[in-house]
Amino acid sequence: MDYETIIGLEIHAELSTESKIFCSCSTEFGADVNTHTCPVCTGMPGVLPVLNKKAVEYAIMAGLAMNCNITRYGKQDRKNYFYPDLPKGYQISQYDLPICYGGYMEIEADGQQKKIGITRIHIEEDAGKLIHDDFLGVSLVDYNRAGVPLIEIVTEPDVRSAGEAKAFLEKVKSILEYTGVSDCKMQEGSLRCDINLSVRPMGQKELGTRTEIKNINSFSAAVRAIEFERSRQIGLISAGKEVALATLRWDDENGIGYEMRSKEEAHDYRYFPEPDLAPVVIDDGWIEKIKNSLPELPDARKERYVSDFGLPEYDAAFITASRKLADYFEKAVELGAPPKIASNWIMGDISRLLKDRGLEDIPFAPEYLVKTTDLIEKGVVSTTAAKRIVAELFDGEKDPEQIAKEAGLIQVSDESELALLVKQVIDENPKAVAEVRAGKEKAMGFLIGQAMRVSKGSANPRIISRLVRKMLGL
């Protein structure tokens, strides 16, 4: 029997505000434990939260970029539960009046365009972090992250496959980066996702029992978790068993989801309106102002790259998926790099090196890439040599020509110097010369190769080729 997979996603993104959502503590990542804390974010008795306006602005921005309606009257609610990383014993979130609702995003997956509905986007505060010390046998808490603003994006159950989920997550990441709403650093936990999944026999109307999978820390983990859970549920149903309503914790290392809570243990969060905060009132003027400040979004940029720069669709999609790459590309083109050449470098060597080194940002300015491609253009270095230059630029910004000189990568284009070299090769290889005269192109290649070898790769192969033909009177 064929089964249909029904998936809904909940994405948490940390907002790029300077300060926390209800106090003025810094949101900087990686500080010493409990140094970015104050009485408000550690839930001391007698303190009150004050909402960070920028957090609301970012939520509105995300909502507008994802085609949502923006509420004119929002409120915040308490989600009550006990856990040591939650200093107040409740999280301030939004229950029934979120900032944004009723949106959608277009994705392209498995060669098809598709709309994924967005139920809502709300703001909430992050919790602290537990650090388990097995040596001392204790658990410690770092509250630096407590009170960092988040948005939670909840989708309709419109996603049907791991591929669609991945495409959607990538699109969300790219939009949040473009708008500057979140820096989306997965390894710092600033983008996380939960998956709700159920299966049903193809054609069946009613939904199957769903499970929720938590602790998804990368897009590839989302794909693996979806595939795991889909097969697990199909396996149960095929064996005549029932899928139980549960929350699973994804263990990506072992590729297994473990049950965290069953239905019986499900939390009752006792939501109620946060009485310490006034309602969030949003007027048309504010929304309009935010709308006007929205940058060009990935889809629009992609179209422009195709129409204005003549980039192939694939290149344009690849580069615009990341605002950082797209900004870099555009700057390089502005500085004179031919668009297709710039996109080849960014999609090829640069992307590979970023991945190898685990970097998010290209560590050298676009000027250096443009100077490198100029060197190829002018015949100063070969494309192979340029690859070495780019690799060295990853170790630090340095003039590409200087790198080429120091590494002996400059092509010798001085004809009188090269003529001597070619003459030597012709004299030393009478057999190959004879074959060339007899019309064997392969032997021509051999001679050029010999000349390159003698020059230790520094000769300009085009000039060598011309000189060989000239000397042999061809």
Next chain:
Amino acid sequence: MAFASSLDQIGPLAKTVEDCALILKHIAGHDEMDSTSANAEIPNYTAALGRGIAGMRIGVPKQYLENGIQPEIKKAVLDAVKVYEDLGAACEECSLPLVEYALYAYYLISSAEASSNLARYDGVKYGFRADNFGDLRDMYLKTRSQGFGEEVKRRIMLGTFALSSGYYDAYYKRSRLVSGLISDEFSARFSKYDALLTPTTPTTAFRFGEKADPISMYMGDVCTVAVNIAGLPAISIPAGFDGAGKPIGIQLIADRFEEEKLLRLAYSYEKVAGFENARPELSDVKGGLQWTTRQS
């Protein structure tokens, strides 16, 4: 420390109306650390005190003078009506039929909010933590069972129940709706009256430990909770003593941001009644201490 955030409100406790106005002038207004504080202009409360009350209209809601009110307290309210009429104010009986529900709404909302506000006393970060516990859950259970007193535990349980799924609509949400209706009812009265005059408490002070059952304790708040529920300003002023020499208070309630009217009304009454300097005297009687009145 927060008890019921949406109802908690600080206010001055002073010996005279003038002192009260002086303090209020300094504590009123917007606090940038409290987003629920109104960003409204602060009147010069003390300057308004002597302006008199001729022509002001006072409503006396009959529900506050009905069953359960100690007769001496009812008399104090009616005496105050005479004082105000002599000063040129117009007084008349009015009705607030929904006000009897205020107490129930108040105890549900305040217990619900308290159950959440007191969650932070969990033994993790500060305050009391029980000795000898097993896992995390056990630490929570022992710490909170040992750390809180009976009345606090009762309210946490009541509030947790009122917020639970399946009961939220029937208790918490309904209490909020009732609050809105009570607030509307008060607003309607304020289109006609500058202030409402009521007792502050249904009885004078009872002896420590005299009331064991929590409901009768909660009933002691019956005259003051509607003000919290409706989000209104009120002032309680000394209005004499009962037969046992225990002090009686009367309460004036005004519309939002009308503290100035309250202070003027209270000041005018105080100048005539003169109870601000009355002190009861402690004397030994059979069965314990008894208050007696001494005019100083």
